[in-house]
Amino acid sequence: MPYSAIGARALDSLTRDPEKAEAYRRDPYMREALASLAPALGTDALHRHTFVVLKPDAVAGRRCEPILDILRSLGWHPVAATTVRFDPLLVRELWRYQFNAASEQRIALVDPLLSSGPALLVLLEDRDGARDLPASVRLTVAKGSADPSAARSGDLRTRIGRVNGLFNFMHTADEPADVARELQLFSYQTGWAWCAGPLFGTAPAGPDGDTAATTASTAERTVRTLLRDAEAEIPAHDLDVTASLGRLAALDGPWGACAREAADPAHLDTWLRELRRTPLPDADARWDVLTVLTSWIHCNEEGVLPIIATTRADAWRVPAPHRDRAPEEAMAV
Template sequence: MRTASATPGSAVAATALDTLTADPAKREVYRYDTYLREGLRSFAGVTGLHRSHDFTFVVLKPDAVAGRRCELILGILRDEGWLPAAATTIRFDPLLTRELWRYQFNAASEQRIDVVDHLLGSGPALLVLLRDVRRPPGMPASVRLTAAKGSADPEAARHADLRTRIGRVNGLLNFIHTADDPADVVRELQLFSYQAGWEWCREALAGDAPRAAERARSADPAHALLDVVHAAIPAHDLDVDAALGRLSRSTGVWAELARRAGTPEQIGEWLAELRRGTALPDGAGRWDVVTVTTQWIDCNEHGVAPILPTSSAAAWRADTDERLRTEQEVASCRV
């Protein structure tokens, strides 16, 4: 008679993620993740799972739209070999935000939680599927982009990081989100699919690779949506001093705060208004408040580590080398 302890806790096989992530902890945690399980089926229904190595995606967040960084970002990505293959718009809501970063949000500070929905909920984001035409053998598109992107924390920035090149402002106004590795490509496309479906990227994922790469070189589906997102979100300088000046010359609660509590040490008063549900100003004024609050908060809880930290390209290379050695040893034993 089967005991309860012998009953599997996951319908996802222990080896199902071996080629999708180099992180042993993620392989185990994701076996119990509903979105990953559904994503494996959805992605395989569109194309082979191995194609998750050829593609990744970038989300140009509302701050990238407000800061008018989208064309710059797409241009840099294209120059570096990540070509737009398909695009659509999405809107962040509190649930999508928390589920997308489910395994990192445990380390978010209360201040970040107070602010993040006002930032990401400020308008549409642009979701762009990218084909990597320069990826070296054994290096997935997502892993190469993760290595190039750099940290969300400006203090950990390197001069050549993509986020540095696109002028990231602070830990939240960093403009882009990407998948760490193929497991995250599968999981997060599934999450986006509840809003966007799969049709927007089905042809690109399932298409003939050489022809699709050639089409991606000559066409850019993302640019066709720039007018849409720009029309929804006003341009903004994302400059904290300028934002404080504009707010202080306006009227209402936020104007009073700008005049009376205009230093980082007084961020608690601003966050208290957000927690009370005080409405943000319309138009560019909303971005003035977002700029000030994101600049002054502490993003992470000190001493708290994310459940799953960002995967590294070095870990992927080491894992690949180890698997190759194991395969060679097994093959030699058969001789």
């Protein structure tokens, strides 16, 4: 008996990684995604579109507008947007196939960080004329590694001033299969109406009959409104570890004591113990603590590989191998 209701070749147009395809055929979110996105699967919508999540640290560091400006300049234009809030389950399911490599320090910190306010989920259309890669793959290449040690000068994350391995400001999907799976995960909060128009080709035309222009104009207004609301909730912060330690040292309470008595990465365990028993402070001081901790931790376990690694762009630059399929496999999702 098969272990999957998804046909053996059903993901051929969405991923070039055979191991990912096999894992996703057994993934319940992928199965739901194929049903949810059925109107888009017969088109190039999942190749022309991707998304960026502007995380709470991007809001605090006021990096959202610069990120979107750079994306526009490189051909990715917002066509829909909404707000999402991370919780521990969403974090672990979104990164289900990578979180096995996360360090204990990162696991302890990721939930307080990502739950520190709203994130912006922005659907992007790739209007670059070349179109030699899916939008998601091209953006993955341009974005660069989350690891600062692997940064390149032209990486998007470098251009926006990434601070450390966790304050990297954005998340994107690696390739079309990930776009589908992750939008399904977000949909449990957001529904599908926010992005149905661009993805399913149901966006209304404006008075002049120009659907694309109307969609873009509406999306830009939505992004501005959501960003204004997010910035009203999350205070602007310099994300500077030295300045953060100085501000915390002036406070009463356990976090002030940490800053005065354990102001060195060698005392990281003292801070992590405090994190387990003491809520983060409010407002600016919250981001001071997060800045210190993200600057000191090691993000990944030494020598541990993720279950599924990022698919190399080169795999998309050659034609997909032709594989015969049985009629029932071609139809199965």
